Amino acid sequence: MSRRDKWKSARDAMMGPLARAKGVKNRESVPETCCGKCQMWSENAYSSEGRGTCRVLKMGSDLNSNQPTYVLEGEAGLISYFNMDASRCTYFTKMELIDTDGTECSDPHFRRALRQMKKFNE
């Protein structure tokens, strides 16, 4: 795979059509076990639309297939969304959510201020 192609797949994961949910139902859906509740997932600092990066898995990993693929070496971390189903990920580590109202800023590792995550705080 050329350098361009390799990074293109990362860019598409970040901004391409696959990254965009349609309609209210898809946008509101948050599985019980999701990337947004994992200690290994960091919310992206550039935007808070729900995009983030895994601190363990690299690009090329696939959590959606029946037999997930885990890539642990590479130049870019796996880009995923807060509401991505992580029930089949063996690296999922549930985190305690603190400071969930987002008033105290700059703690992206411990803050999930997305409206859809509110149900887990109650």
Next chain:
Amino acid sequence: MGQRTAQTEKALSVDELANRREWWSVAQKTRSKRLDYLRKGVWKKGAIGGNYAPGIKIDLTLPQLFTEKWQEQEGEPIMLQKAHAIAHVLDNIPIFITDRSQIMGYIGSAPHQIVWHWQGISMVNEEIYNEEGIIPEPEEESLEILATLNDYWGGRTAVDKLARILDPEDAVKFMSGAIGWGTPTSAATYSTKDFTYIFKGFEALLAEIEERMEETEQKLQGNPSPQLLPLYDKLPRWEAMQIVLEASIRYAKRYARLARTLAEHFESDPTRKEELLRIAETCERVPAKPPRNLQESLQFDHFVQVLARYETFEGAWPHRPDYVHGPYYDKDVNQEKRLTKEEALDLVGEHLIRTYEVGIFAPKWAREGLQGITGTWVWTMGGVKPDGSDACNDMTIAYMQAARLVRVSNPTFGFRWHPKVKDEVLRECFECIRHGLGYPSMRNDPVLVANTVHWYGHPVEEARTWVHQACMSPCPTTKYGCQPMRMASATANCAKMIEYALHDGYDPVVNMQMGPKTGDPRQFKDFEEFFGAWVKQMEWLRNILVRTVNLGRVKDPEFFGRPFLSAIYERAVETGTDACDPSNGERGNAWVTGFTWVENADSLAAIKKFVYDEKKYTMDQLMEALNANWVGYEEMRLDFVKNAPKWGNDDDYVDDLMVRCLREVSRHAKENKCPSNNNWPLLPENVSGNIHYANLVGALPNGRRLGDALYDGGISPGPGLDKKGPTAVLKSCGKFDHVTDGRAFLLNQRLSPTQLSGEKGYQLWKAYMKTWADLGLDHVQFNMVDDATLRAAQKDPEKYQEVIVRVAGYSAHFVDISRKTQDNIIQRTVQGLG
């Protein structure tokens, strides 16, 4: 103070409150009833910490109006399509008049609503959908509207289009959020405005456009040639400009009609009735025709700013209102005596309040980096005229006085100090600082005029017209000097330069190979080799940001389109181009904002001293400690904090490294070119990016851990690390050339309000300013609120709503910034003068 009863509080006189330095109470007691009403009634639009205040909602009317017309006009050239959409918004957006107000215009349908432009960045569109608290009731209905908008705009926004043509590696790294911030599009931007041109009136601009169209149409009837072909594209652009100018005049006239209706049918108070009729007359006059008096000139100005924000998110407010409105003040107050000073002060105070109430949705990173405010609206005051003579006037003084009365945190002022400034004006600046506003920041005019000429080749007469383009960077307000688009989108998280030099270009925080592989520092032979790695990382980081912004800039007319801005830009009207098109003669005024810069000098000094010069620690030991985030290495960490040389203490060991770093960057700044083929100098400053990036920058050799706040200024020493007093800070900062070694350099200082009370305090400050000017520094700004007040405000925020602090290039109400930022400000060293 917090224990006082309401009764004793009421009984305190203005003098007693002033003696207690409770300036916010002094303001409430001394401002007019109108200003008090308007100030207390205004909605707070800046985020509190990272979130919007309760009650603030996103406006859904504007994007729906815009999108429905946009879809109808599908297939037209983008500027024309957009002009129709904006005109549709201006003709249909609900308008309102606030009781007792005299200046009209608001961006959005209701005073508690903030707007966003769906055409710009689909990531932000989605962020709004996900945002808690701002979705209007009924929520279910609003979510449907938002989802429909997002489904349409996804893939169609300016940034979506740009991301498709950027190198994919650049796109991923730029949008990782680790190395910089900003959006390479004029969807999130700001623009300089030339009011000498705009104040001709929109009817005059329309006539000029009509003339150019007729002339062009005649040419197109002539002999066919390749030279004629580009003219076809100009006609729809001019048409777009006409559409928005005509819609702008209609928008103002809607206010005129509303004011007249209220006066004639609803208002019973004769005084207010008279005011409403005057408002009607004003809005019928401007912006169609040139202003004739102060109210018309302020109203014209505010309409222009509001209209520009109906087109896009303008996150800064480059302006020089004392210079623009001074002649109208002089005519009304001094010559024709149409207004008393008090009446003029009401208008000026309201101008500040109307500006403060403007709110546009900001994504989370921007809210964290600009806590407490909606944008960096630094208005420029003072300075010189194009011929070099003093430009300060009565309006300069009126703005300073009004600022102390209304105590808004936005706009703030930057004062262009020069040797001919009169003492009465300097005293007004000092009074604002003494009253704890944190502004004006003081700018060294001769240095910055020379700097503007040096970096971009602006003629000196044009350089002298400069305004703060955002927090810090000067920009001329002339035909070829005006900047139409935010070029500081190249905002660098500079602490990554040293972090990547230590980690072979790898980012351990975001888990990505970011910079070039410059080698494992454990294998470096000497400090020079390490410094070479730092230079390569610095060049890489600047290159990727500048590349991205350059591309965003040249593609902006194709991907976004600015019909309104083009219509008020002389060079765009003349050439039939989009204002953002760099080929229309713009000289170029780009800079890279350098967040978290000083960590580089302190970290390099620590490495040089402890690893290479004294060999106290090996690089292996240092890397082990950094990889462990200093956990388990506390004694070693404190050695690096306390005993390694620190910037700001007049210590040549570290100061020489700072100068060396700046000169490397300045060399590189001339190798980077903007689309106008001009330079990209560095401008070190932080807004509250030092807090935003705290969790994105790993452990550093200056002793900082992941999560600790970074240093607060552009060249400010680390909080509490400047041990040798204010003169040593100034001397360190005076060791490099503020003309040739960068664009501008932000210096925060905290002074003691006790020491600076009374006339003696003013004289001490004035002597300090003389040293500052003699050393050739370009900037300094002050916090003058004591620790006791700030701690009391942390405990009892309701009582201290109008306490203001200087955060970085802007001021904020102390209660609106996060606890981490509050603590960071309290930690700053209080300097004793004299």
